[in-house]
Amino acid sequence: MLDVAQSAGVSVATVSAVVNSSAPVSPELRSRIEMAIEQIGYKRNTIARSLKIGTTRTIGLIVADITNPFFTDVVSVIQDVLHRAGYAVMLCCNDEDTRLQDEQIDLLLDRMVDGLIIAPAGEDAHLSRILASTKTPTVLIDRLCDGVESDAVVLDNRRAVHDATAYMLNLGHRRIGYISGSLATSTGRERLAGYRAALDAEAIVFEENLVQIGNFREKDAYKAAMQLLIRADRPTAIFSANNLMVIGVMKAIRDIGLRCPEEISVVSFDDFPWADVFQPHLTTIAQPVQAIGEQAAQLLIDRLSGKEVEAPRRLMLQGRLIIRDSCRPVPIVTTRTTA
Amino acid sequence: MLDVAQSAGVSVATVSAVVNSSAPVSPELRSRIEMAIEQIGYKRNTIARSLKIGTTRTIGLIVADITNPFFTDVVSVIQDVLHRAGYAVMLCCNDEDTRLQDEQIDLLLDRMVDGLIIAPAGEDAHLSRILASTKTPTVLIDRLCDGVESDAVVLDNRRAVHDATAYMLNLGHRRIGYISGSLATSTGRERLAGYRAALDAEAIVFEENLVQIGNFREKDAYKAAMQLLIRADRPTAIFSANNLMVIGVMKAIRDIGLRCPEEISVVSFDDFPWADVFQPHLTTIAQPVQAIGEQAAQLLIDRLSGKEVEAPRRLMLQGRLIIRDSCRPVPIVTTRTTA
DNA sequence: CTGAAAGCGCTTACAG
């Protein structure tokens, strides 16, 4: 900038004024400066600017697993609306590792991001501590976190799974295996609660050993599903609490030599773009990814633009059961409730 | 930092020395300072530091489409090794929009990233101009770009598609539809070249109207596949030049009412994690995503650590044909070459 | 081993 100023024979203050259109500058000076900028190839140093004005127009985005299509879609939307609003985004993923996650938050805060959007990896004492000790606006997505009092947009997980389970029960399934995500996450707990509630509503006793805890990842889910499938009294249907795990479930079904949906039914949380093109066409609970991303970004933008928002705002969106072909009525109906 | 210095009764220079372990400090002062830091909750301002030392330890990563599982996997690996090396990464995606891409490069350069990793969206005059005018180390992944002289790691696309096409020919297919990616990308051109070369090798005449240009996206691929399928002399097999497009292809096949692989065969570029769990099990060309990500990151780290690397380095990795079940011998063999 | 001081590149009152 100094170079530009000297080359144009003005002060840096004036150059700054034209670069930022922050003060009126006479046309002749302006054009002289613009030429100098052009000729020198000057680019404003955003770092210096940030130091001075105390804002970076950058926001940090942390998701547990960028390999998960659900997160990917949400990230894509968030990045899009934030970019449109003039923010850059720094993305971090941590493979559900809470220690890594803490590091990433530190790193982002160090770099003075203006705001944070986090899909937290598991329950973490640190998380709430770190977040409590910063005044950087934060919005949580997908999962809530005990002790973290911030804006958030999440799904009504309990209701969504309740509906899906009710649908399965309605097809005559009584023994429904449940592959759960980590119970250290709010989504893990809420989804399981939805399953139990649906069972309760039909007065079906909850069998502890029909639920297996996975970790939202394919591999654990494979093992978990195997546990269910090798039993003599195996379930007639399996519910998978997310999209990655259902892959493991399907692999287990294949390896056991069962056919889906003829011999065993499957329903999964999270929709895939290709769910209705390969066989079996998966019956899933679709999340409104577009809305989740947009609203999370908007919540943050509101905070940053200094709108008067005091209390943390919690947005809860509804999932949608998409019925396709992977869940069929039980082959032989043995009992039938009055419902 | 000033606060800490005052609280500990020392100068900021000394505080800086202990924070960075950049100079010897007497034990007593050190501990006094550390206590002050702890008590005040001081965090070093990385922005100010960057301004002074001229490096941000942040690298910019730009990919055309973060919704594409291939890019996602690569991004995940890159982020991982870069993080381990002490770098943060700023991720941008642009939906194959070259104008947006230019903006993103500017934005990243403005923020003084130390390096750039780019999977370029299409051929772009700007790109080479921008990249030529900066001395920020850059490595290209997946796609090359005319006029851009930088490190790069790409796949041997021509060979990979050649092999896959040869495999199809070997099963008796003579009319192989080809759904191409944009020919404005090196991957689009190279993959098509592989197809033609394989045809040539078997002395099969190349039929212009068997290749339809998609845009690496599902939607265009659907239409493109439809063009092929509604014809009286439709191909017995279709090759899709990437993972997103094959979804469109499969949808078209489904909507036309054809069964794959019984009535029509399909082979696709890029493997899916779930390719062998749903039906039909897709025969694909798998890219070594892990290696691509690691090597791209390493190339950049080498540059940044000031190793003596002069000429741009080009790494070319090999794909691998994974034979599953979506491509079968042609039902009725009408002709047979001597090969 | 410790501190005073300059300077990284910008912005912003404040004079003129």
Add this chain to the structure above:
DNA sequence: CTGAAAGCGCTTACAG
């Protein structure tokens, strides 16, 4: 409308 000057929070020779 324009410029001189202070200052954002740090680092780094340079004295002492």
